[in-house]
Amino acid sequence: MRITIDGRVLETSGAPTILDAARRLGISIPTLCEHRRLVPYAACRICLVEIAGRKLPAPACATPVEEGMEVITNSPKIQALRREVLDLILSEHPSACLICLEKENCEEAKSMIRKTGEPTGCILCPADGRCDLQKVVTEVGLKGLSHPMTYRGSGVRRDDPFIDRDDGLCILCGRCVRVCHEIRGADAIAFVARGSRVTVGTSMGKRLLDVGCLFCGACVDVCPTGALTERAVRYASKFEEQRSFICGLCGQGCRLGLRLRGGRPVDVRPEDGSPNDGQACVKGRFVIGDLLGHPKRFVRPMVRRAGVLVETSWEDALAAAGRGLAEHKGKTAVVCSARDSCEDLWALGRLSRDVLHASSVRLAEDSAAYLLGCPDGAEIYAPPMTVDELSQARIFFIFEESLHLTAPIFGVAVNQALLKGAKLVLVGDGEYCLDRYAAVRVKAGPAEAGGFLTSLLRVLINKNNSHDRGRPAGFESLRQVLRTLPPDSPTASVKLDRIVGFLEKRRPAAFIFGPRFVAGPWGHRNAALLWNLAGHTGGLYVPVGWEANARGAVEIMAEINRGAFPRSAELNKPRALILAGPDAAFKRAGEEFVVALDAFHGDAAAQADVVLPRTVFAEQEGMFVNAEGRLQFSSAAVTPAGEARLIRSIAADLARALGAGVPALETRDAAFKDLIGAVPSLAEAIRIVRGNRPALIAGKGFAAKGFVDIPDLDMTFDPAAAFPLRDPDDYLNFPTALEIKSLRTARRR
Numbered sequence: 221m222r223i224t225i226d227g228r229v230l231e232t233s234g235a236p237t238i239l240d241a242a243r244r245l246g247i248s249i250p251t252l253c254e255h256r257r258l259v260p261y262a263a264c265r266i267c268l269v270e271i272a273g274r275k276l277p278a279p280a281c282a283t284p285v286e287e288g289m290e291v292i293t294n295s296p297k298i299q300a301l302r303r304e305v306l307d308l309i310l311s312e313h314p315s316a317c318l319i320c321l322e323k324e325n326c327e328e329a330k331s332m333i334r335k336t337g338e339p340t341g342c343i344l345c346p347a348d349g350r351c352d353l354q355k356v357v358t359e360v361g362l363k364g365l366s367h368p369m370t371y372r373g374s375g376v377r378r379d380d381p382f383i384d385r386d387d388g389l390c391i392l393c394g395r396c397v398r399v400c401h402e403i404r405g406a407d408a409i410a411f412v413a414r415g416s417r418v419t420v421g422t423s424m425g426k427r428l429l430d431v432g433c434l435f436c437g438a439c440v441d442v443c444p445t446g447a448l449t450e451r452a453v454r455y456a457s458k459f460e461e462q463r464s465f466i467c468g469l470c471g472q473g474c475r476l477g478l479r480l481r482g483g484r485p486v487d488v489r490p491e492d493g494s495p496n497d498g499q500a501c502v503k504g505r506f507v508i509g510d511l512l513g514h515p516k517r518f519v520r521p522m523v524r525r526a527g528v529l530v531e532t533s534w535e536d537a538l539a540a541a542g543r544g545l546a547e548h549k550g551k552t553a554v555v556c557s558a559r560d561s562c563e564d565l566w567a568l569g570r571l572s573r574d575v576l577h578a579s580s581v582r583l584a585e586d587s588a589a590y591l592l593g594c595p596d597g598a599e600i601y602a603p604p605m606t607v608d609e610l611s612q613a614r615i616f617f618i619f620e621e622s623l624h625l626t627a628p629i630f631g632v633a634v635n636q637a638l639l640k641g642a643k644l645v646l647v648g649d650g651e652y653c654l655d656r657y658a659a660v661r662v663k664a665g666p667a668e669a670g671g672f673l674t675s676l677l678r679v680l681i682n683k684n685n686s687h688d689r690g691r692p693a694g695f696e697s698l699r700q701v702l703r704t705l706p707p708d709s710p711t712a713s714v715k716l717d718r719i720v721g722f723l724e725k726r727r728p729a730a731f732i733f734g735p736r737f738v739a740g741p742w743g744h745r746n747a748a749l750l751w752n753l754a755g756h757t758g759g760l761y762v763p764v765g766w767e768a769n770a771r772g773a774v775e776i777m778a779e780i781n782r783g784a785f786p787r788s789a790e791l792n793k794p795r796a797l798i799l800a801g802p803d804a805a806f807k808r809a810g811e812e813f814v815v816a817l818d819a820f821h822g823d824a825a826a827q828a829d830v831v832l833p834r835t836v837f838a839e840q841e842g843m844f845v846n847a848e849g850r851l852q853f854s855s856a857a858v859t860p861a862g863e864a865r866l867i868r869s870i871a872a873d874l875a876r877a878l879g880a881g882v883p884a885l886e887t888r889d890a891a892f893k894d895l896i897g898a899v900p901s902l903a904e905a906i907r908i909v910r911g912n913r914p915a916l917i918a919g920k921g922f923a924a925k926g927f928v929d930i931p932d933l934d935m936t937f938d939p940a941a942a943f944p945l946r947d948p949d950d951y952l953n954f955p956t957a958l959e960i961k962s963l964r965t966a967r968r969r
Contacts, residue, residue, distance in 0.1 A: 223289040238280040238291055239267055249293050250302065250356045252309075252444050253393035254281040257498065258402055263394050265305045266356060269293045277301060302360045309353075309391050311367040313445075317342035318357045319364055338376055338388060339446065345389065346454040347446030353391060372419070380428040381962035382435050382506045384454055387419050390447040396420060396439035403499065405635030405657075406624075408433035420447075434624050434653075435966045437505035441489065441498070450506065453487045464491060466844050466854035467504040468559050468837025469951055471765035472496065472629040473846025474504050478838060478857040485509045485858065495607050495848055501628035502966055503949070503956060508838060510960045511951065512858060516821045518833035519862025529831060534863065534873075541830045542877030544813035545576060548796035553580040556777070557801030558767035559952065560867050561842025561854070562902065563891035565773055567868035568800055569780035570894070575880040579794055581780050584801025585767045585946070604849035605760050607633045613642060613760060614726035619750075620648040620666055621734035626948045627764040627847060630732065643722050647672065660719055666737045666746060667937035673749040674930070679720055680756055729759035735766060740942040748930045755927060765847050766948050768837065772845030772902070779899050799824060800834070800867060802952045805944060817870055822953035833864040836952070840866060841888055843902075851905045 221232050228245050237260060242249050252264035260282035268277040272290035277298060280291075292298065310318065317326070318341075326343050339345040342354060373388020392411075397420060400406050408431045412421040422431045440448045459479035467474045474496035479486045488508050490500035521537030522529040545552060554572040556565055572578040611633035623631035631653075638644060638657050646658040649665040664672050681699050723729060731750045738747050754761040765771065793810050800817040806824040808814060816828035825831050839860045844852050860866075865873075872886030885891040896903040949957035949967065957967045 221285065221287050223285045223287075223291065225291045226293055232285065235284045238269060238271075238278070238283050238285055238289075241285050242280065242291075242293060247293060248359070249280050250359045251281055252352055252356060252391060253395060255395055255399070255442055258395065258398045258442075261394055261398060263392065264309070266302055266360070268298055268301050268305075270295055270298055299360070303362050306357060306360055306362050307365055307367055310357075310362075310365055312370055312372055313353070313391055314340045314342075314345070314371070314388065315365060315369070316340065318354065319362065338373065338386065345446045346449045347389070347443075349458060351446065352444030370416070372416070374419075378451065380433070380435075381965040382437070382451060382502070383428065383440060384449050384451045385428075386447050386449075387421075388447075389445045390420055391445055392418065392420070393444055394420075395442040395444065396448055399438045399442050402639065403632055403635070404434060404436055404438050405631070405638070405654075406432055406434050406436075409439065429966070429968075432653075434628075435502040435506065436628065437490075437500060437502070450487060452506070452509070456486055457481055459486045462489070463857040464855060465838050465857040466768065466846075466852050467500075467508070468768040468844075469503045469507070469956075470501070470626060470628070470948070471767055471770050471847040472501075472627060473768055473844055473848075473850065473852050474500055474629060475852070476500060476504055476508070478508070480858070483859070485512060495846060495850060496629050497607075499629060499632055501624075502963065507956055507960055507963055510962075511954070511956065512836065512838060512861065514820070514954070514959065516954065516959065517861050517864075518819055518821065518825070518831060519864065521833060521863070522831040524829045529826070529828070534832075534865075537830055537832060538873050538877045541815045541832065541874060544829060545796055545798075545815065545874070546878055548794075548813060550577045550579065551795040552576045552578045552798065553582075553794035553796075554578045554798045555582060555584045555801045555803060556773070557952065558583050558585045558765070558770045558773035559801075559837065560769060560773075561840055561844055562769065562772045562776060562895055563842045563885075563888055564840070564867035564871075565769070565776045566895040566898075567871040567885040567891045568798075569776060570885060571871040571875050571880075572798070573780055575875050575878055576798075581777065583773055583777055584799075584803050585770070603761060605762060606848050606850070610634070610730055610760060610762065611636050613637055613728050613730035615643045615645065615722050615729045617645045617647060617729065617731045617753075618652070618654065619669065619731070619733040619746075620650070620736040621732060621764055622650075622652050623732070623764070624653045626734055626766055627732075630762070630764065630847070634730075634732075643726060645719055645722070659722070660715055662715060665939050666740060666942065667742050667939040669737070670742060670745050670749060670935075673746070673753065676716055676719060677749060677753055677756065679716055680723065680753070683720070723757055727758060729754070729757050730762055731759055732762040732764060734764040735945050736942070738763075739945050740937065742935075742937045745931055745935070748928050752927045752930065763847075766946075768846065769844045770847070771849050772843070775845070775899050775901050776895070799828065802946060802950060815874075817867060819864065819952055820954040824953050832870050833862060834870060835860045835864045835866050839864065843892065845902075845905075851902075 223230055223241060225242050225245055225247055230241055230245055232241055239249055239251065239254060249267050251267040253261050262279035262282040265279060267280040269280045270292040271278055342348045371388060373386065377385040397409055397411060400409050408428055409420055409422055411418055413419060422428060440450055460481050462477040462479045464475060464477050467476050472495060475491045475493060477489045477491050479489065488505060490496055490498050492498045520531040521534055523532045523537050523540050556568055569581060572581045607629055610630060616634055623634060643659040644654060644657050645660045646652060646654065647662040647664055647669055649663055662672055731754050733750060751761055795811065796813040797811045798815045799806065803824050808827045814828045815830045816825045817832050817834045818825040819834050819836050838857045840854065841856045842854060844854060846852060868891050869886045885894055896906050947955060947957065957963050
């Protein structure tokens with residue numbers, strides 16, 4: 221397709237808009253309502269252009285290109301129209317500074333008068349200097365206003381956590397409303413009232429807190445003015461630099477940018493690109509600054525003397541730890557964290573295996589082991605799967621998981637698919653954020669869900685769908701086992717018929733589950749059933765890990781433990797313990813010596829004999845494998861708090877204190893080289909990354925094809941037998957939803 225814009229010719233394919241085509245040619249067309257991830261809306265009318273053969277100007281953001289189209293973007297007529305539209309917009313927006321001839325002379329005075337209640341000009345506005353409206357006024361060349369000013373602001377609303385709302389600065393572009401609906405699926409805000417009274421608000425004027433707002437910050441990020449702002453930085457000084465890092469607060473591995481001034485955090489913004497593509501959650505967007513500088517951070521080592529933990533030097537603490545651990549070689553258990561980088565985990569694993577000859581090395585977050593390498597050792601690993609692939613599914617099965625809490629970026633993918641007509645089946649006995657979108661709701665907890673899944677699998681296999689023609693390994697034996705089951709109840713049959721009807725018309729399916737669904741004696745059965753359903757329907761098997769490096773941790777622990785995944789019940793009462801992962805329920809029971817590698821004061825660290833302060837994710841450099849199986853490399857965005865050290869540095873220090881002759885793995889390069897030499901799946905993924913392609917690890921357990929055995933099909937389980945899980949909002953031993961006031965309010969704790 222060939223089009224001409226301002227006399228320049230462009231060859232293009234597909235159906236881009238005029239605005240997209242102009243940007244490819246480097247031609248700037250001003251706009252206020254357009255956003256790359258939102259459906260074209262054409263609300264602001266700033267991007268009007270002339271098209272040869274058409275009488276009326278057309279909005280460039282919402283007009284697709286056509287063969288032979290000739291477009292003019294900057295004719296005198298168009299420039300006059302843009303100035304008139306801006307004039308109308310500014311008649312309801314504080315505009316004195318926008319057209320002031322002396323505005324450049326106000327720079328020195330801004331810091332003195334910024335903290336006003338309601339902005340009446342740019343120098344009083346929290347968005348000054350980063351406002352799209354300012355940029356458009358300059359680009360269009362508006363010098364004066366001809367319409368009378370009608371201020372429609374109702375004051376700044378400060379009754380919600382994290383976000384301030386100022387109607388007086390809103391230009392009704394609709395970005396916030398659209399991102400809340402099209403991307404996040406919350407629908408917390410909308411246009412309210414009619415005519416000149418229209419504004420962006422909530423149902424019945426309620427607080428965001430009372431209308432289902434997720435406080436993801438997406439509306440704040442897309443607002444072109446200061447109508448929506450982050451309260452904590454509303455009047456803060458402008459940042460000087462931005463550093464990129466991987467968020468460690470859940471298993472999504474979002475890439476965020478930490479903005480700093482004088483080396484200190486100002487705020488956090490989600491970055492474009494995989495996996496989050498400009499989106500974040502309430503924790504990643506608003507909580508990280510409070511987490512990094514929280515008063516409960518450990519900043520110096522501590523040693524127990526006369527029954528009391530006292531601060532000391534690193535040399536003294538390491539010597540005490542070395543003496544205590546040396547007495548219990550071979551009888552020491554080590555608890556690691558799937559929130560640490562691959563290099564840190566490997567260095568600690570090498571210390572445990574090669575120096576301490578540890579009796580057990582396990583992950584503190586048992587959910588990682590339950591999800592990716594079933595508790596009894598069966599290897600059902602998750603195949604690689606991208607967020608984009610998930611968004612292409614036509615029917616979703618979600619089992620016992622609130623995605624907005626535990627996997628918000630997966631939740632974004634599900635919401636976008638639902639808007640395109642996908643169906644949702646919710647299985648669980650609780651209330652979930654996606655309840656209103658569910659086409660079918662199955663009330664069955666993790667202990668009872670096996671009956672529903674086996675019945676569904678039996679119906680699908682007996683129908684002998686086209687996916688059966690290849691007859692994968694184990695197909696016939698699975699068919700025979702399923703035939704022995706008793707018939708379904710009439711109620712279950714009705715739901716099964718409807719679900720099967722959906723599956724026959726909608727492919728692929730996505731089977732999404734989290735730790736709660738497999739954290740119990742029913743875990744292997746449920747995981748195996750979902751694996752077989754995904755394989756039979758050609759669908760996606762999607763475990764939702766709660767830890768930033770769950771997949772990498774499982775690969776590393778499999779190598780350290782030679783394929784085993786020990787749980788806390790299998791520690792065999794060790795004589796000594798290194799607690800390097802979260803264990804809020806830890807109670808000392810017979811351990812003669814405990815070393816805690818911790819970042820926050822808590823009950824677990826309070827029972828230790830030695831506490832060694834460790835870094836948190838924003839202070840670490842290393843490799844993480846997120847919930848997709850995607851390898852990502854994070855940089856340290858800030859210097860460690862106090863005297864905190866990296867886990868791999870602490871492991872090397874302990875090895876030296878124990879007189880070990882193994883090579884120290886404290887440098888990132890040394891740990892990385894040793895790691896990829898020992899873990900084949902990571903080595904293969906690294907090879908792909910170096911070929912400039914995204915690397916998704918498959919995991920050594922994904923070698924088995926076809927169906928897997930389903931254990932104990934006729935077993936019933938007591939729901940009370942569920943293994944205890946931490947709160948998904950916890951980070952290490954720090955309960956963010958309890959310790960950080962605004963998050964506690966948002967979560968209603």
